Amino acid sequence: MHRRILAPGVPAAAALLLAIPASAASWSPGAPGIGDPYYPYYGNGGYDVSHYDLRLKYQPRTDELQGTATVLARTTQDLSRFDLDFLLDVSEVRVNGAEASFTASGQHELVVTPKTPLAKGAPMTVVVRYSGVPSTKSAYGFTTWHRTPDGAVAADEPESAWWWFPSNDHPSDKATFDVSVAVPDGTQAISNGTLQSASSKLGWTRYTWRQDKPQATYLTTLALGRFDITTGTSEGGVPVVNAYSRDLGANDGAARASVERTGELVDWLTGYFGPYPFGSAGGYVPNTTTGYALETQTRVYYSPKQFAGGSNTSVVVHELAHQWYGDDVSLKGWKDIWINEGFARYAQWLWSEHEGEGTAQELAGYVYASHPADDAFWTVAPGDPGPDDQFDVAVYDRGALAVQALRNEIGDDAFFAVLKGWPKEHAYGNASVADFRRYAEQVSGKPLAALFDTWLFQPSKPAAPAARSLVRTGAAVARPDSWREIEATNDVHGR
Template identity: 85%
Template sequence: MHRRLIAPGALAAASVLLAIPASAASFTPGAPGIGDPYYPAYGNGGYDVSHYDLRLKYQPATDELEGTATLLAKTTQDLSRFDLDFLLDVSEVRVNGVAAAFSASGEHELVVTPKSPLPKGTALTVVVRYHGVPSSKQAYGFTSWHRTPDGGIGANEPESAWWWFPSNDHPLDKATYDVSVLVPDGTQAISNGTLQSTSSKLGWTRYNWRENKPQTTYLATLAVGRFDVTTGTSEGGVPVINAYSKDLGDNDGAARASVERTGEIVDWLSGYFGPYPFSSAGGYVPNTTTGYALETQTRVYYSPRQFANGANTSVVVHELAHQWYGDSVSVKGWKDIWINEGFARYAQWLWSEHEDEGTAQQLADYVYASHPADDAFWTVKPGDPGPENQFDGAVYDRGALAIQALRNAIGDDAFFAVLKGWPQKYAYGNASVADFQRYAEQVSGKPLAALFDTWLFQPSKPAAPAARAASVAPSARGAAPVQPKSWKRIAATNDVHGAVR
């Protein structure tokens, strides 16, 4: 052993330096919101999550959920404390193995104060133990946890995670997931990705699901109930897992006739959007009273009401299109919602062509002619609709109209190159409307600022010259175009994401 002698004065000075780091003043709390102007309190600052490991136990009879969530993350600033978005009752929080102080704040914040400040770039393992009855919790006057006769469902947009796991709840912070759920024998637990394993012991069965590609928090889903599960593989080689509540009643046949075409539709969409970006596809139809569907990653949530009038492949096309536009490539901010909804709607227009029920151009002409200049439809700006209009029908229909205008402006070769290239350029990441405009200009070689401004950002109906230039205009002598055969089924999905509030 070699001992280094230090003068007493130097030792005292060193002790002071160790006790009071020179950078102590730089440690500040992470922001309680990630900075999205539409939802200022959503998400959090100061850290970035790379993986969620959720180990849960759920009792369908009482809606009681117990959980241990382990978050792997890294600090993005010198951090004195940080928030998680969460509603259930917390019994313990540990940061890097050490017990941390915690408290509830605001409508949905869990404030965590580590025992010691965390320098920027520190790897974090955050463990949260919790319990509660999700259906008893509300934030801002609503719930995103839906009770069913045989269990419960976590699915909503733009938020659903708070009711079943703590998170950094904003699309900017994507992560991979392991979701392990213990439920009574005879009950299934459905989640995203692939089912890794199941095991049963003492009257309980554990389901272990894994989503190995980055996923935003609102796209994570959990469904517990009594399901009939079907499995298969698409012709293109994509594994497909679907699930149907056993008590769907009269909607059962139509639901299956629609959702069982998932593999076919995934392969068809791949021809337009490129290779399917995830390890599995599918959907589930629980016995809920909600009216909306949601593109929960790899495992789409469908309300039975989507099939009340018979088979509905159009809604399946819409939700599966989101797997590229919205799931693999997610919004940077919620104002960029057009990239999700406009392209999912346009996929329905392409499906209409495929089914010989009206071309995309005919649908565009019909939308343009159906809304007079003084219709409030034109006051909604799809490129930045505002939180109150985020899921307005205009974001869907005017949004798809803008895409047809783009197609006509740059020609089919460039348009379909954009359609397929975009999900590959930003795969598993985030992008904005401005990013999309730049990409379309790069691929087409044409300036597109005026077109994007006219169709996405002006709160008025594009004038006849702009409409003619975009090949969307009323037919001769001012007569409205004939309603395409597919229109009613497409329009029926205008409120497909009309979340419960």
């Protein structure tokens, strides 16, 4: 059957044009990436998420995960379709209650086409039903879902969400979270924030966790297994929840001797960074073969290997410092990683000072003297290191050198005002290295562009006079006593 198309007359054509919404001509797909040059396909364009509600069921014996994710968002353009970052098998997607079509694309894209296009600024509720075995999935040749003898863990950087929930996976789109997980009785589910409830029915226990402050997707974690859980409250009033796999073996004592000091260390850090920004703190040590730690918001992830050489409070200080620098104030783009790692490393230097094992000035002098001018260490620019060097040791150590150089330049009064004021200035938001420089200039009243360029961006070792304040002429450069513990955290984010 052939249908003849008739051109409408002038009055009919005018009426037809009036019936078409003004925005129809501008409907377009959201971008498959949020625009970060380090990771072009991480995150997505076209919408901004406000909340994730995840209702999951997990079987540790087979690593099978079933889930329903409800994503609350608002469109940022006239939207014809959009992407979510996700890897598992999807059975149904609904947008604002109506069934939507969907397909997988690329390494980790779930492309969703709503039944009706969405106008800019409109609220959007996306429901995704899914299932799968996360440990069988990979993207770009790796996985961030880590199996353990009694379950699994989701914790990695700069991505980990794809293996267990659909998301807009970039730190610039932070959201609140409800994570509810059913596991067989005897297994526990641990996530961020505070435990709202735990109830058992027909052989399954459901744990429900809530994070009511904005949180980046890579900072959202899930630990499934058999844990010994300890609870308490810091002297400053912060609730603390820690958890340890029951089969840590020889690392168990050192892990507990370190992580159980979380409340004390949170209180200590408030003296430098201001009030703790979240409703709970803590950490967990699962029985994994990974070698890194990660500042997952309110519930830090530690590998057992972090404690293979004995207790290490320095790594706990590092990850807790991130709760302010990285979690509360998150980076705008991944090139801004110095704001996370330079200051977390510097917190370790302050802890060394507190413990009488080497001042921050002595540690800076030791790092500076330890790397000759022709060392590749100096070719990495902490202010924009590139994706291949994002977690290079230079981002940590040269990054902390930059912090000490700033302290020496503006003086202790202004420096510590900056250190404490920054998390308040950008609370629960995102900021860049350029934003930090402007803030430090505002507080100190000094121009700092040259200092930032020398220590964060130039691919060479800063020479005198720039380094004169770090290494005193004729002074011996001894290795500070704290260096062993600090050096043990150099690979905290190595995959």
